[in-house]
Amino acid sequence: MNTVVCVKQVPDTETLIKVQGAGIATEGIKWVMNPYDEFAVEEALQQKEKMKAGAVSIVSLGPARAIEAIRTGLAMGADTAVHINDAAYYDKADPYATAAALAAAVKGLQYDAIFLGKQAIDDDAAQVPAMLAEMLGIPVVTMVIKFEVAADKSKATVTREIEGGQAVVEVPLPAVFSAQKGLNEPRYASLPGIMKAKKKPVDVKTAADLGVSEGPKTVVKEMTLPPARQAGKVIAGDDAAAKAKELARILHEEVKIV
Amino acid sequence: MHGSGAEISREIFWNIVGPGFPTEQVLLYVLVAAAFLLFFHGLARSGFFTRMKAITSAKGSDVERVNNAWDRFWYMAVDVFGHRKILREPYQGVFHLFIFWGFVALVITTAIVFFQADVIWPIWHVWFMEGNFYLGLSLFADVFGLVAIVGILMAMARRYFIKPKWLDEKGEDKLILWFILAILVTGFVVEALRIQATETDPSSPMNPYIWFSPVGRTVAFLFSGMSVEALRDTHVVLWWTHVLGALGFIVFIAYSKLLHIVMTPVNIFLRPDTPQPPIRVMPPEMFENAETFGIHNLEEYSWKDLFDTEACMRCGRCVEVCPAFNTDKPLMPRDVIQDIRTYMENKAKFALDANGTYHIIPDEEYTGPALIGDSIEKDTIWACTTCMACVEACPAYILQFPKLIDLRRYMVMMESDFPAEVMDVFKGMENNSNPWSIGAHTRADWAKGLDVPLLSEKGEAEYLFYVGCAGAFDDLNKKVAVSLVKIFKAAGLDFAILGTEEGCCGDSAKKIGNEYVYQALAMANIETFKAYNVSKIITMCPHGYTVLKHDYKELGGSFQVFHYTEILDKLIKQGKITLKQPIENLGAITYHDSCYLGRYNKIYDEPRDILKALNSGSLVEMKSKRAKSFCCGAGGGRMWMEEDLGTRINQKRTQEAEASGAKTICTACPFCYTMLSDGIKELELSEKLQAFDIAQLVAKAAGLDEKTNKAGGENEQEAAN
Numbered sequence: 001m002n003t004v005v006c007v008k009q010v011p012d013t014e015t016l017i018k019v020q021g022a023g024i025a026t027e028g029i030k031w032v033m034n035p036y037d038e039f040a041v042e043e044a045l046q047q048k049e050k051m052k053a054g055a056v057s058i059v060s061l062g063p064a065r066a067i068e069a070i071r072t073g074l075a076m077g078a079d080t081a082v083h084i085n086d087a088a089y090y091d092k093a094d095p096y097a098t099a100a101a102l103a104a105a106v107k108g109l110q111y112d113a114i115f116l117g118k119q120a121i122d123d124d125a126a127q128v129p130a131m132l133a134e135m136l137g138i139p140v141v142t143m144v145i146k147f148e149v150a151a152d153k154s155k156a157t158v159t160r161e162i163e164g165g166q167a168v169v170e171v172p173l174p175a176v177f178s179a180q181k182g183l184n185e186p187r188y189a190s191l192p193g194i195m196k197a198k199k200k201p202v203d204v205k206t207a208a209d210l211g212v213s214e215g216p217k218t219v220v221k222e223m224t225l226p227p228a229r230q231a232g233k234v235i236a237g238d239d240a241a242a243k244a245k246e247l248a249r250i251l252h253e254e255v256k257i258v
Numbered sequence: 259m260h261g262s263g264a265e266i267s268r269e270i271f272w273n274i275v276g277p278g279f280p281t282e283q284v285l286l287y288v289l290v291a292a293a294f295l296l297f298f299h300g301l302a303r304s305g306f307f308t309r310m311k312a313i314t315s316a317k318g319s320d321v322e323r324v325n326n327a328w329d330r331f332w333y334m335a336v337d338v339f340g341h342r343k344i345l346r347e348p349y350q351g352v353f354h355l356f357i358f359w360g361f362v363a364l365v366i367t368t369a370i371v372f373f374q375a376d377v378i379w380p381i382w383h384v385w386f387m388e389g390n391f392y393l394g395l396s397l398f399a400d401v402f403g404l405v406a407i408v409g410i411l412m413a414m415a416r417r418y419f420i421k422p423k424w425l426d427e428k429g430e431d432k433l434i435l436w437f438i439l440a441i442l443v444t445g446f447v448v449e450a451l452r453i454q455a456t457e458t459d460p461s462s463p464m465n466p467y468i469w470f471s472p473v474g475r476t477v478a479f480l481f482s483g484m485s486v487e488a489l490r491d492t493h494v495v496l497w498w499t500h501v502l503g504a505l506g507f508i509v510f511i512a513y514s515k516l517l518h519i520v521m522t523p524v525n526i527f528l529r530p531d532t533p534q535p536p537i538r539v540m541p542p543e544m545f546e547n548a549e550t551f552g553i554h555n556l557e558e559y560s561w562k563d564l565f566d567t568e569a570c571m572r573c574g575r576c577v578e579v580c581p582a583f584n585t586d587k588p589l590m591p592r593d594v595i596q597d598i599r600t601y602m603e604n605k606a607k608f609a610l611d612a613n614g615t616y617h618i619i620p621d622e623e624y625t626g627p628a629l630i631g632d633s634i635e636k637d638t639i640w641a642c643t644t645c646m647a648c649v650e651a652c653p654a655y656i657l658q659f660p661k662l663i664d665l666r667r668y669m670v671m672m673e674s675d676f677p678a679e680v681m682d683v684f685k686g687m688e689n690n691s692n693p694w695s696i697g698a699h700t701r702a703d704w705a706k707g708l709d710v711p712l713l714s715e716k717g718e719a720e721y722l723f724y725v726g727c728a729g730a731f732d733d734l735n736k737k738v739a740v741s742l743v744k745i746f747k748a749a750g751l752d753f754a755i756l757g758t759e760e761g762c763c764g765d766s767a768k769k770i771g772n773e774y775v776y777q778a779l780a781m782a783n784i785e786t787f788k789a790y791n792v793s794k795i796i797t798m799c800p801h802g803y804t805v806l807k808h809d810y811k812e813l814g815g816s817f818q819v820f821h822y823t824e825i826l827d828k829l830i831k832q833g834k835i836t837l838k839q840p841i842e843n844l845g846a847i848t849y850h851d852s853c854y855l856g857r858y859n860k861i862y863d864e865p866r867d868i869l870k871a872l873n874s875g876s877l878v879e880m881k882s883k884r885a886k887s888f889c890c891g892a893g894g895g896r897m898w899m900e901e902d903l904g905t906r907i908n909q910k911r912t913q914e915a916e917a918s919g920a921k922t923i924c925t926a927c928p929f930c931y932t933m934l935s936d937g938i939k940e941l942e943l944s945e946k947l948q949a950f951d952i953a954q955l956v957a958k959a960a961g962l963d964e965k966t967n968k969a970g971g972e973n974e975q976e977a978a979n
Contacts (some may be wrong), residue, residue: 015690
């Protein structure tokens with residue numbers, strides 16, 4: 001089975017984020033592959049291993065640094081990659097523009113299924129999988145936690161996470177699938193995998209090369225960090241009763257929750 | 259029949275060789291020659307030469323093994339004849355010493371008799387075995403023969419009655435003891451029969467000296483009623499029994515663990531003379547051009563790794579001290595060594611061709627059992643805490659745990675096969691340079707408001723204080739880092755920290771088997787140290803201490819590294835820190851030796867000297883201490899793994915601390931501090947036991963701890979959470 005996995009390079013969840021203009025300052029950030037995309041890569045690899053045939057292609061839109069996320073996917077075991085290396089396009093890209101670029105890149109590839117993370121953990125838009133499917137004119141199944149494909153690759157039976165439960169969905173292939181945590185346990189790239197990844201082919205393209213001209217449909221106007229956590233407060237008082245009274249006063253007058 | 263005429267002596271082949279042609283003597287020569295031939299035949303039959311083929315086919319790199327040959331020889335001689343390491347365990351040590359010296363003395367005596375009877379007398383007609391020399395030799399052989407019997411009986415008592423659970427039980431184990439006992443007893447009986455027949459008569463010139471064979475004389479009383487003919491008849495039969503037994507013993511060496519008589523001294527000669535148990539070096543360029551990493555094929559070990567298995571005689575001392583074994587995990591270092599030996603024999607069936615040539619079979623053609631998984635279980639490989647107790651205990655200088663690290667390397671770097679929980683540890687180290695995966699930008703947050711000098715601001719300092727991940731990120735151990743900088747400042751030490759420029763030392767990655775990540779972390783640190791011209795480093799954690807001091811050298815980083823206990827001990831002794839306030843409520847204090855501080859680096863006294871200088875509470879010792887200390891369970895990357903097999907190592911150690919009568923456990927290692935603090939909580943011993951790091955107590959006693967002086971040690975940060 002041939003699969004395409006779309007990945008995004010995002011800041012590590014623990015990294016220090018500073019707002020700069022309507023975006024974030026990129027200096028000093030540790031970049032990683034979007035964690036949900038790791039589930040997507042892992043699933044594509046597992047399907048390939050199970051069917052003992054096919055290839056896995058990584059597609060990513062991002063500036064030059066995004067090659068590291070691509071190499072991570074290749075080190076895990078993907079075969080080839082397309083890097084839409086276009087900082088100018090990427091900087092302005094919203095989910096629509098991203099999906100448009102990915103769709104253009106994917107059109108040139110062979111695939112029975114396309115995997116993506118259910119959302120990127122930086123902008124949390126969670127729109128790209130659906131938009132990509134629409135642009136390619138194929139079905140989409142989101143929040144996938146179990147994936148099984150028919151032997152003739154004509155359809156897939158997948159389990160989705162729904163509120164409070166699960167739903168089993170059947171869908172004809174090719175189709176787009178967005179991966180939710182629980183789908184699998186992403187592998188740790190082996191050292192030979194890392195070495196081989198350095199030599200695997202990466203097709204570098206710009207948006208113009210792909211003939212994508214449509215701009216973003218939305219524009220970020222402002223970005224703010226959540227308020228810093230306040231220091232804890234030790235409630236003083238002569239005895240437990242006095243402390244309880246003071247606590248009740250604070251909850252009522254200052255926090256206004258009782 | 260010697261015909262020397264010497265009166266204070268004895269006839270060597272008395273009752274055996276008659277007048278005329280010495281047929282019996284010639285027969286003895288033939289039998290001795292046959293015994294030696296059968297010894298080599300036995301080596302062949304027991305697979306010794308096959309194993310040697312595997313050993314010489316091994317390709318792995320190794321450290322120097324024959325440099326300073328003269329020093330090595332002396333070291334070996336002292337170890338073998340003085341039992342330096344064997345006596346580490348008194349009971350086993352003493353009985354082995356008895357058997358060993360009995361054996362040596364009787365071999366010496368037999369050799370002297372041989373030279374007298376078969377070389378000196380026939381050629382030069384000189385008889386030196388007479389007079390005082392003869393009497394001395396007689397006494398010597400008798401006493402050491404008895405010593406050997408006592409040793410054998412002690413060994414039997416252990417095997418039949420004491421029965422330690424780590425003792426191996428193979429068929430040969432009991433047989434060997436009975437065999438040696440039989441040789442010794444028949445020897446004394448033969449002597450006694452001769453004495454009864456030739457020396458008890460007051461007219462015998464030897465009669466006044468009869469007690470120079472005290473054991474033989476005593477046993478002779480048993481035969482006092484026998485006629486001379488009966489004595490002679492019994493003597494002939496028992497003499498040949500004794501001789502055949504002794505010669506059989508020589509043959510039996512080839513088939514049994516007795517071969518250690520030869521192999522163990524050789525292994526002691528070949529011991530590593532590195533300051534640390536050597537873990538195979540992986541040169542950085544290897545990561546660019548090698549195709550496989552770590553070990554999954556037997557022949558990827560070094561010849562010496564495989565030779566180790568020849569020197570192992572299954573004594574089990576490594577098992578006795580192993581924290582994994584003692585908490586019911588599937589690891590016995592001895593069995594790892596024995597399993598490799600057995601595997602070597604099994605693999606030879608595939609590797610030897612019809613001409614007996616050993617071939618290394620490529621993976622894709624090999625169909626036999628695997629080294630990892632079949633020969634050595636994966637759970638065994640992961641159970642090791644790299645505490646070094648096995649290596650320290652081994653009288654044969656075998657390296658047990660480093661062989662497991664080679665296997666971990668293959669599993670981790672080639673197969674990505676490791677406990678699932680380790681994934682986040684690797685990612686944390688890769689992305690945030692700490693195993694907790696906490697944002698790297700917060701590495702210096704613990705020092706906020708303490709006015710700790712940063713190397714980037716100060717430019718240079720005599721000492722770099724390398725805090726390490728635990729001191730920087732772990733709430734419990736941040737308190738220790740805070741105490742240390744307060745002490746350093748009060749003592750006027752010229753120091754600075756790297757702040758967010760510091761990185762993980764990489765020890766856990768290295769010991770889990772991820773040498774690739776370890777080297778990336780190590781090289782980043784080395785580059786930073788060099789950029790600031792750092793020469794002296796103080797570490798808070800013994801794990802960082804070990805890799806910075808020893809392992810970074812392999813990557814081009816040579817620094818003078820100190821553990822903080824070395825520095826504090828010096829500062830206290832120089833009077834630069836005054837411990838003016840005795841600390842209340844410590845009760846009796848016990849010090850838990852960290853494996854990486856103690857066994858790895860021989861720092862045992864400094865922490866104890868500091869604790870004594872506190873003048874607060876008496877110092878008591880736990881059952882396992884110093885070089886025999888029992889691991890907390892966190893080494894070798896076990897800190898980051900679930901401990902779901904057997905019981906918990908930290909709890910066993912905590913119980914030992916409780917049994918010592920101590921009220922306070924002191925540590926000098928953040929991993930130990932965490933593990934023992936957890937042990938106290940898990941066992942609900944908080945009423946009876948408390949844990950502190952030594953640095954915290956020094957800060958308290960020096961009056962530097964106003965913020966954290968409260969009984970529970972709560973600091974502001976915790977209140978803020």
